[in-house]
Amino acid sequence: MVAQPPVSQALVPGTELLRPQWLAERIADMGISWGTANSRVSGTLWWCMAASSLVDPIVAAIAADQPAFNPALEHIALEIRPDGGVERVVPEPHAYAIALSSTLLANSSSGITADLSADPASAVNCAHPEPHSAACCTTTPIGQALRHALSRVIPVVAEVSGAGIPSLWAIVADAIGNRALDIGAADAGARLARDVAGRLPVPRFQDIAGRTFVRRISCCLVFEVPGCEMCTSCPKRPAPEREALLAEVAARG
Numbered sequence: 001m002v003a004q005p006p007v008s009q010a011l012v013p014g015t016e017l018l019r020p021q022w023l024a025e026r027i028a029d030m031g032i033s034w035g036t037a038n039s040r041v042s043g044t045l046w047w048c049m050a051a052s053s054l055v056d057p058i059v060a061a062i063a064a065d066q067p068a069f070n071p072a073l074e075h076i077a078l079e080i081r082p083d084g085g086v087e088r089v090v091p092e093p094h095a096y097a098i099a100l101s102s103t104l105l106a107n108s109s110s111g112i113t114a115d116l117s118a119d120p121a122s123a124v125n126c127a128h129p130e131p132h133s134a135a136c137c138t139t140t141p142i143g144q145a146l147r148h149a150l151s152r153v154i155p156v157v158a159e160v161s162g163a164g165i166p167s168l169w170a171i172v173a174d175a176i177g178n179r180a181l182d183i184g185a186a187d188a189g190a191r192l193a194r195d196v197a198g199r200l201p202v203p204r205f206q207d208i209a210g211r212t213f214v215r216r217i218s219c220c221l222v223f224e225v226p227g228c229e230m231c232t233s234c235p236k237r238p239a240p241e242r243e244a245l246l247a248e249v250a251a252r253g
Contacts (some may be wrong), residue, residue, distance in 0.1 A: 004203065005033055010079070010080045011077050011078070011079055011080075012077065012080055013073075013074075013077055014074065014075070014076035014077060014078055014089075015073045015074060015077065015150075015198045016074035016152065017050075017078070017153045017156065018073065018074060018152060018156055019099070019156075020156055020159060020160050022137070023156055023157065023160045024039075024160045025082035025084070026046060026160055027039060027042050027046045027160060028042070028044045028084070029083055029084030029195065030042045030043075030045055030046040030083055030085060032082040032083075033083035033085075034222075034225050035225060035226055035227070036224070036225045036226065038224065039148050039160070039161050039162055039204065040161055040162040040163050040221070041048050041156060041221045041222075041224045041225060042161070043160060043162065043163050044161065044163050044167070044168075044171070044219075044220055044221045045220055045221065045222060045225075046084060046085060046086075046157075046161075047157050047161075047163065047168055047171055047222045048171055048175070048218075049085040050085070050086040051077075051168075051171050051172045052088050052173040052175040052178070052179060053057070053086045053087065054071065054086070054089050054146075054149075054175075055146070055172065055175050055176050055179055055192070056089075056175075056179045057069065057089065057091075057177055058071065058142060058146060059179040059180050059183070059188055059192055060179075060183055061142075062142070062185075062188045062191060063180065063183055063185035065075065068091050068142045069091035070091065070092075070145060070147060071089075071142075071145055071146050071149045072145060072148070073149055073152065073153070074090045075091060076089050076090065076091050076092070077089075077090040077091075077092075078090070084140065115151055134154055141195060142172075142192070142195065143192060143194070143195020143196045143197065144195070144196075146192070146195075146196050147196045147197065147198050147200065150169075150172060150196070150200070153154075153220020154169065160187075162232075166199070167218060169199045169200050169201070170201060170217045170218035171179035171218040171220070172200055173193055173200055173201040173202065173203045173217060173218070174203060174214055174216045174217060174218045175202025176189045176192055176193050176203050176213050177189045177193075177204070178213035179189075180192075181205070181212060181213075181214060186212060188218075189201055189203050190203060191229075197199070201217055204217065208243055208246045208247050208249060208250055209246070209247040209248060209250035211231065211246075211249070211250035213233060213246055213249075214233065215235075216233050216234065216235045217235060218235070219231075219234055219235060219236055220234075223236075232245045232246060232249060233245075233246060
């Protein structure tokens with residue numbers, strides 16, 4: 001899939017992702033941009049971009065062994081492009097508040113409970129409107145926080161677009177894998193996916209002609225857009241054909 005070039009962006013609260021009407025309008029904008037009236041196709045293309053924007057800075061933080069921002073929808077804003085796509089996720093200034101899950105999980109497995117009140121940078125700033133436990137606001141590792149955010153958004157995207165929920169989760173897995181490869185840290189992507197768990201598959205990788213690629217499990221459906229072709233790495237391609245095409249990509253550097 002080839003992303004459309006960014007132009008100017010509008011900033012909106014992350015909670016807009018939970019509003020079906022707003023989401024339908026953004027997906028319709030994406031369909032107009034790509035020239036398709038099929039909401040399942042435009043919704044899938046939209047989610048490919050949105051998921052990538054959401055996980056990109058989180059994967060980078062994990063790869064750098066740094067705290068990641070709180071992905072709760074109440075603590076982020078979205079830069080929305082004229083074509084409806086999410087260009088970038090912008091956390092609140094105080095939302096860099098989730099310690100890496102490896103640290104928190106290690107503490108919990110050893111029976112240690114951190115005094116997060118003494119260090120605000122170690123706590124999750126939680127503003128969930130629905131009932132939840134107090135522990136959610138103080139001990140949630142990044143994987144669990146991201147799973148919670150995705151679990152709120154994905155059903156709405158599926159409802160509005162007609163895309164399948166498992167397909168939307170698979171897109172997130174591939175987005176994590178690709179973002180991890182972009183920064184040369186495939187292991188960081190696998191770590192994040194394992195921490196998210198739930199319905200999220202762990203991204204798979206394969207080496208072809210000396211280069212590592214994500215062995216995709218999701219399809220962006222771009223080939224259903226008039227005038228567009230199937231992605232080189234599309235899992236719908238026969239494996240020998242896909243590997244031959246990826247070998248050509250690797251040879252071109």
